[in-house]
Amino acid sequence: MSDTSRMDEAQLSDSMQQMNIRSVMCVPLKCKGEVRGVIYVDSIGLPGGFGKDDLQSLTGLGNTAAIAIENARLYSDLEKLVERRTAQLRKAQKNQQRLQKQLSHAQKMESLGRLAGGVAHNFRNILQAILGNAQFLQMTYSQDGQLQKITRAINESVAKGSDFIYSLLRFSRQEVEKEILPLDLKSVLDETYKIISNTFDKSIKIATKIEKPLPIKGDRLSLCQVFINLCDNARDSMPDGGELRIEAKKDKKAVVVTISDTGCGMDEETLKNIFDPFFTTKDVGEGTGLGLSITHGIIKEHKGKISVSSQPGKGTLFRVAFPVAEKYEQIKPESPQRIRHGKGEKILIVDDEPAVLEGLENMIKSIGYEVDSVSSGSQAIEHYKMHKPDVVLLDWKMPHMDGATCAKKIIENDPAARIVIISGYQETATSKIDAGLKKTIKGLILKPCKVEKLNKAILEALNS
Ligand SMILES: Nc1ncnc2c1ncn2[C@@H]1O[C@H](COP(=O)(O)OP(=O)(O)OP(=O)(O)O)[C@@H](O)[C@H]1O
Ligand SMILES: [Mg+2]
Known part of the structure; x- marks a missing residue:
């Protein structure tokens, strides 16, 4: 203009x-x-x-x-792009570091598992030797009240040691054979309470309201692990202290246990993932993220259900329900006096550990069998050829020739041979034993085993 x-x-x-x-x-x-x-x-x-x-x-x-x-x-766009890319790169790097830490943690857990397996084997042999001798004394001096009391105490300690092995294997997440039996869940919860009250920080108040009886069918040690896992999580959610409540009751159809805490709670996103394996909000080394997925698996095996409600900042409540066992009876341990004694049948024991051999020998002799013992697979094969024992109790893990090879050779020589494997290794009690061999052997028992169990296995082998 x-x-x-x-x-x-x-x-x-x-x-x-x-x-x-x-x-x-x-x-x-x-x-x-x-x-x-x-x-x-x-x-x-x-x-x-x-x-x-x-x-x-x-x-x-x-x-x-x-x-x-x-x-x-353009420059400003470029800067934003660079910023975005840098953030992505940092995230990827962090992710990689986390994965690397997880991997090394998993490797550590694996070697811990292997170590635990070895420790368990040695420990079981030691317990077997103690148990064998204690039960021998118990049966030989059945009229001596004082000695009976002492041997009972020894037996109880052996049982605790045996439970400890299970806990050790479970902790290192090894496969452990389960025994589903009728039981009172109260005793499992009492055991859980004993463990956590001895180990949790005093800033965590533990309150319980447990009715009795709570009859269900289950594996005592797995169930204990379920409640320990839930209590561990509750404790971790309350780093500055708080209250942990364990409540349990029975209605017509279900035994219901609730574990609640006044901890940090969880948001929707966390709640969606908690049962996934490896999901954790804890630092590497502090949590594997396996606790709840294992818990979930065990509860499913028991035909139970688990549910959770939680509010961030307020706390969390886990509810676990199991079907009530219809026929519930407290199972009492068999007393050694009620054992059906042998009639001098010949038993051969094969074990490379002299103390185990001696304990087993005493135990089996005292229930009426004639016992011979050898300490290696090759000796066992020779002995079998010469004396044809009625039953062979064969250790699984031995130097030079293991139980599996020895069993195969004896059976080759005499297809009617009655062999019972007695082992300190968990895997022999699970699926890892060769299927062909499993068919030909007459039984499989895990150390430490009481005279009742041993006698039952011998009788079953004799009657087969
Ligand atoms: N009571 C709880 N309060 C708050 N968060 C919980 C609670 N229980 C579980 N969680 C959340 O669920 C996640 C998964 O739990 P889970 O027990 O599976 O693994 P973890 O405790 O992280 O590791 P691990 O059990 O192997 O030591 C936890 O990291 C936590 O974020
Ligand atoms: Mg956990």
């Missing part, structure tokens, strides 16, 4: 009129065909203030400014 005074007033803005702007020059700031802005220059009081040259200069300036603005925008 070269002279606004010649224009229609309606076309002029208020400010133009008030400030007496007479001439105006504008150029668009264009980039890639789009107008991104405008440069506006005006002249107060002077008509025809700008010439062609001015417009040309302003157009040049406009073009340069448009490019500069576009560059600045």
Whole structure:
């Protein structure tokens, strides 16, 4: 516009009129065909203030400014992109570090597992030797009250040691054979309470309200692990202390246990994932994220159900329900006096541990069998050929020739041979034993085993 005074007033803005702007020059700031802005220059009081040259200069300036603005925008976009990429990279790096830590933790757990397996084997042999001799004394001096008391105490300690092995194997997450029996869940909860009250920090108050009886069918040690896992999580949710409540009751159909805490609680997102294996919000080394998935598996094996309700900042409640056992009877341990004695049948014991051999020998002799013992597989094969014992009790893990090879060789020689494997290794009691061999042997028992169990296995072998 070269002279606004010649224009229609309606076309002029208020400010133009008030400030007496007479001439105006504008150029668009264009980039890639789009107008991104405008440069506006005006002249107060002077008509025809700008010439062609001015417009040309302003157009040049406009073009340069448009490019500069576009560059600045591109730069800022680029910066944002770099920021985003850096954050992604950092996240990926953290993820990788976490995975690496998890892997090394898993490797540590694996070697711990192997170590635990070895410790368990040795420990079982020791317990077997103690138990064998204690039960021998118990049966030989059955009239001596004082001695009976002592041997009972020894037996109880052996049982505790045996439970300890299970806990050790479970802790290192090894497969452990389960024994589903009718039981009172109260005794499991009492045991859990004993363990946690001895180990949890005193800032955690533990309250219990447990009715009795709570008859269900289950594996005592697995169930104990379920409640320990739930209590461990409750404790971890209350680093500054709080209350942990264990309540249990029975209605017509179910035995219901609730474990609640006043801890940090969980949000929706966490709640969705808690039963997934390896899901954890804890630091590497503090949690594997396996606790609840194992818990869930054990409860399912017991035909039970688990549910959870939680509020962030308020606390969490886990509810576990098991079907009530229909026929519930407290199982009492068999007393050694009630054993059906042998009639001098010949038993051969094969074990490389002299103490185990001696304990087993005493035990089996005292229930009416004739016993021979050897300490290696090759001796066993020779002995079998010469004496044809009625039953062979064969150790699984021996140097030079293991139980499996020895059993195969004896059976090759005499397909009617009655062999019972007696082992300190958990895997022989589970699935890892060769299927063909499993068919030909007459029994499989895990150390430490009491005279009752041993006698039952011998009788079953004899009657087979
Ligand atoms: N009582 C609870 N209060 C708050 N969060 C819980 C509670 N129980 C479980 N969680 C959450 O569920 C996650 C998974 O629990 P889980 O027991 O499976 O693994 P973990 O405790 O992290 O590790 P691990 O049990 O192997 O030591 C926990 O990391 C935690 O975030
Ligand atoms: Mg846990």
